[in-house]
Amino acid sequence: MPEHADVLVVGAGPTGLAVAAELALAGIGAVVLDALPERSGQSKALALQPRSAELLDARGWLDPLRPHVHALLPRGHFAGLPLDYSVLETPFPHQIGVEQARIEEVLEQRIAEAGSPVRWAHACTAVRQSADGVAATVETPTGATEITADYLVAADGAHSAVRRALGVPFPGRAARMRMAVADITLARKPSGLADEWAPPQFGGGGFGYLLPLGDGVYRVLFGGEEQQALDRTVPVTAAEVQRALEAVHGGDVAVAAVRWGSRFSDASRQVERYRHGRVLLAGDAAHIHLPAGGQGLNLGLQDAFNLGWKLAAAVRGYGSESLLDTYHDERHPVAARVLVNTRAQGVLTIPDTDLLALREVVGDLLTEPDANRRIAMEVSGLGIRNPVLGAAPHPLLGARLPAALAAEAAGPLRSGRAVLIGPEPLGEAAAPWRGRVEHVPSAARAGLLARPDGYICWAAAGPYDAAGLDAALARWFGRPDTEAAMYRRNEIREEPIR
Template identity: 35%
Template sequence: MDEFDVVIVGAGPVGLFLACELGLAGCTVLVLERDAEHGSQWRRAPLGMRGLSAASVEAFDRRGMVRPLLTATGVADGFGENSDADEPSPPRMAGHFAGMTLDPADIDTAALPFRLPSPIPEFMMAGLDQVESVLSERAAELGVRIRRGAAVSAIAQDEDGVVVRAGEHEYTARWVVGCDGGRSTVRRLADFDFVGTEPQFTGYVALLTLADPEKLRPGFITLTPTGAYLQMPAAGHIGMMDFDGGAFDRTQPPTLDHLQTVLRRVSGTDVTVSEVELASSFTDRAKQATTYRQGRVLLAGDAAHIHSPLGGQGLNTGLGDAMNLGWKLAATVHGHAPDGLLDTYTGERHPIGAGVLEWSRAQVAVMRPDPHAQAIQAIVRDLLATRDGTTYVFQRISGSSLRYDLGGGHPLIGRGAPNFRLEDGTRLGDLMHDGRGVALDFTIDRSLRDSAAGWAGRIRYAAGPARNNLGCGAVLIRPDGVVAWAGDPTPDRAAFEQAADHWFGAMQLEHA
């Protein structure tokens, strides 16, 4: 029986990113994937295109994977163009709320918290196959084993480990993480409670040939008195929202006649569908596991929370889960995690998931084809026509307003660290490629350097004046890029050591 530190179920972006995090930390990792082949048509453009938020792109950058990702997507142009600017540039894309697009020109960039110029894009589109290819290659470099065509059928755990059965094989692991999607087998087998609300609509995504495409308005979501639809530039890429209470039977693929009936109803036209190349349905069911851990089994991504795809929050939330969990689980595997560290995964990420579900429900409520919702639509449009309204919504969908409640009085604590740049050109992202925490000392305080040495191998110390230190004397940054401590303007060594001990375990004795 093969033995691993961690078995991850699901080789989508979340499972693969988590595998890379654990492999980078020196854990032995096996990824089990049900599908035998990688890169189905559902994962390629146009149907597999997803938007990566600033936080997600930053996560790839902090692990040295943003250049390969930009190259894979063919959008490497623009990388580095904002490196030497004194002020961050306005976002190029701003997203939407309930199908109502935001104008980037209306975003008050001065109101975005602790934002610094950065050479990486704040938003990018990528195909799931492209994301997975970059992550699979990195996982292989880190010694992660990926087994495809391995559907998990049983999980048994005790105090010492977990046995996972896939096909005729059994694998023993110290920990198992379910990253196997909204219909997670791991979640079911490990008996997680999964609670929430039932759907309001059936959504459809399809590649269709239309006899008369000019009858539909081209472009992003069109809200109508009977539903919503979109017709994207890619030939035949159609999306629909039919507010039927999620009544369509998802066990059967939608037929040409059914798709045409729905498209005519939600568009208010007599458009004709002449051919169906590919079609699938989904709902806005919004549910979440009540905890992300049951003993030695954990959940991440859609296995932990499902909701409508409105706003593109699913993939980004899942990548945030993986970034948060990876270093904590690795520290637990290696035996130097402080007490309760792994429990902070649920404590920090569960409220984020709950917030995304609420954000999704709010959009669905606004898009309903009834007079009450349409009255709210009019108010939301008025709000989005204001600078404050657009800025608020952008902060929510970009993740720039995310902050964990870590205690401490400094306003940076709990936020994603800005991409600080030292005067020698080194960026924070450059310092995080090995997955360690980082102590950035802008005052070059020798005592702080000596303290950081007490966590050698867990914390990297870097010193020097910064182009803009945002008023800080020093900051301690967790491996997931979250600020654990900040001192301004003079670093407090005792406070630094207290924060380091809290997040990285006891100081090594030789440096005590």
């Protein structure tokens, strides 16, 4: 008989690991596969945006990263043009400069402790599904095997094998410009180069970042005429990096070695649906874009936090099919907007004389407080507002919990539960959902119901007003009398959640 899992996660990058870690909070041990023989050790992405930091902190997964932080940047950026994050209402009004590899280490350790270590050198080569589940053919070091699951999460990157196996189209725009990234050591660094993180510099028909990572290692990201003619399979060489650095910094620089290098482009694509039956696509398997503004890693992480608790509810038996559908409804528009702003940033990155003039104009606009705040809220992830149809209007509905309330709800959120903040009568009303929803008494507030990912899905109109609370609890957290062993989704008829 094939091995069976509640959830099969294909891809052990930050998105797949975060989904598995979220499932572990609910006591669900996902099987996590990755085609690579082992973790690459490459630093990859370098920035946590404020909303991602809030989510990781809510779970207690940010503290292990603190020793590895290179910088706390009070500014974000839009194509290298500074955004002032100090005006944002968050405990983390900065980008956190930390390597993706460190984030993956923390999440991988979390799922290993929960009994679900990553299975390296396990490549998913075929997928078939029915109304009852999914079956994946997996090539392992000892031969092919089959793993069945109730659900499969495809988090296996831009060239997703799962997406291809299902024949899911990946529409969008092909690459128009190519760039390269590498971690390097320098035999001689440019005079005047401070050991701090700075915006990109332009010169010699190209642009480049040169960021210190500590221990004499630097991240370089560059693009110019030479890179446009090179296929992504061509290795990034020390000579190529040397030429790119000289174009920006002059001759006062010498590359000692390239630790690793990679090529990327401004291709912009997104699947039309994030859910295909019992297969959910997340991270780069669902969307790709120019890594501008430091949004890519964060977009995938936030996919995972949105999906994880919903998938756990489905496996446990109290989450409906329409609850799972909200993953697409909520996350697809967010990624679509990121694709728009990264395409705009790509235009502002082309080192043309007239584009440099446009950068100057846009940079001036971003110094205006309203413009800065609007774009900063978007790039930081703090401006996300999920649609909650059928609920009474409220200024906070669909938004994340404000920082002060998130601090009050720290206990439930750390354990992956929903939280109801409000006076005691509301707690009594939510008692049948105990175990899924935790009440935090607060006599001073009318009442807010927040999901495990910290987004508000019900808000009282006034003190002791519980109108709509039962409906919201049932809609997001199932019927109170539902037990997983007796639950049958097709016996439940409910209004779809949008």
